[in-house]
Amino acid sequence: MADASQGKLIEFKGASLAVMTAYVRETDAVRLADAMHMMMGGMPDFFAGEPVVLDFSQLAGAPDWVDWTAITSLLRRYQVQPIGVRHLPEHLHEGARRANLAMLGKEGMSAERPVATPQPAAPVPQPEPVAAPAPAPAPEPVAEAQPATGNTAAPTLIVERPLRSGQQIYAKGGDLVLLAGMSPGSEVIADGSIHVYGPLRGRALAGARGDTSARIFSTNFGPELVSIAGVYRTFERGIPQNAAGRAAQVRLIGSDNQHTLEITPLQNDH
């Protein structure tokens, strides 16, 4: 209630928000509905009303016409709130505008998560961007990061208690830090990186929305499964000798669609 802002009932300011992007590769509403059902079948409210930008840069073919009403209502059924489109072929703009979707240019809005280190200017299309892992519904998700409200930094979710078998944590939009380790049968998911101080023994899925630069760190490495941006690995034949039970990290190496997970022990390990 500062005096200066008293007079203004509405104020416009520039802000850059982290917004999820849905790369739409198909405009046929029925086929999209099928795909959404396959992906989200168990968790119809996974997105919890999140705003989403529809990106058509990877659209297959060039349809003459798009049923925007069908697409937006399909997304809303999954609690996804479409707010705008980008990379949409010119001739489809009019229809999208009539469906109340904003036109976002390349530079109109940063749809990628802000990255701390300077990156090449051109936004690199990510290989599996909408491949949210659609994890099996867990009986009791113990916590979820609060969605960023107005602040630009992605929130880091910090969990101080040990994560037990059957528990699941999702750090939406940011990193996840576990201060007391996790047990076999537990699952952690983060849109950013995952840091585990203590044993990492369950399933860890970083870069859940396709961030290929996400990593997984642990001071005591022994997971059941690790995944970064949808590229996963299980350890049926045991954890690599040089990393088992020690400080280690997992990252994605390679480029384009030739990604592989690399597990390396970290220095300063005693």
Next chain:
Amino acid sequence: MTRVIVITSGKGGVGKTTTSASISSGLALRGFKTAVIDFDVGLRNLDLIMGCERRVVYDLVNVINGEANLSQALIKDKHCDNLFILPASQTRDKDALTEEGVEKVLKDLSHQGFDYVVCDSPAGIERGAVMALTFADEAIVVSNPEVSSVRDSDRILGILQSKSRRAIEGREPVKEHLLITRYSPKRVEEGEMLSYKDVQELLRVPLIGVIPESDDVLQASNQGTPAIHLKDSDVAFAYQDVVARFLSEDRPLRFVSYEKPGILKRLFGGK
């Protein structure tokens, strides 16, 4: 202030009821007014272990449904004056337990001046087990030195963190203790069994004791005598240690290392 202790494990057959009987008896022997409640509705066992099965008239479900009052249902233990048993119903199922009903029973016990209420949880993670842990202040998680038991204990620790009243209301979390039962130092030595250190490392909960595997437990059950009362039994000593540690006394771990019995040892009676 009454402290509510849940004895829980997830897995069945690990020794929850044996532990409930011995710990409640141990607390009563120390002079605390103690009640032990069997939450295993439908598979009532505690009364057998406590040797009071022939005196059961009313049970927990009767009290919850208002068909009997608490004083009518509480059975006085035959070994300890300060110990009372509230048996489970054998004919009903676990849906008969309501949160309001259980809360009321615990409140009434508190009004009657009980120091400790020990809740013997059924196996599993369904209603009965959740009801037993909902109002707990402390939890003794019973685990055998074996991977599936450890996994289930871990699961129940997670449920304690999410479903107990303390967790839901954001109060200080339930105080967790790990009790390892049916421990055989000889089999650990031979590499057939997880060591207590392995189990503790996996669960990361403070260890309150290790109970050795012993035929005495079966014998005690058959007699309807809680194992803590046995004479010259390692199991009884181990449970006495657990009670002492629960009351914040310092006791070194016993019965966790295996030494081949030798002739000298027999002669001089070493530990």
